[in-house]
Amino acid sequence: MAKKSSVKVRLVPEKKVDSSFYYYVKKPTKGEKAKVKLKLKKYNPETRKHEYFIEKKLPPHSK
Numbered sequence: 001m002a003k004k005s006s007v008k009v010r011l012v013p014e015k016k017v018d019s020s021f022y023y024y025v026k027k028p029t030k031g032e033k034a035k036v037k038l039k040l041k042k043y044n045p046e047t048r049k050h051e052y053f054i055e056k057k058l059p060p061h062s063k
Contacts, residue, residue: 004029011053013044021046023053 006026013019023042028034038055 008058009038009055010058011038011040011042012056013046014039014052014054016046017056019044019046022056027055 005028007029008024009027011023011025013021021044023040025038025040027038040053041050042053043049044051044053
């Protein structure tokens, strides 16, 4: 079976990290972009503005 070429990461607002709103995006596992932390400008419905979202670790899986 082939290795995964991307991994799922969570983007949270840069100014309010403990916000209840976040995005999930795919990030490559190989190459230069894999080493760089994502920072994207996306819409935040809580503040009704476009803001920068930064990459954070996924929460631990609860069983």
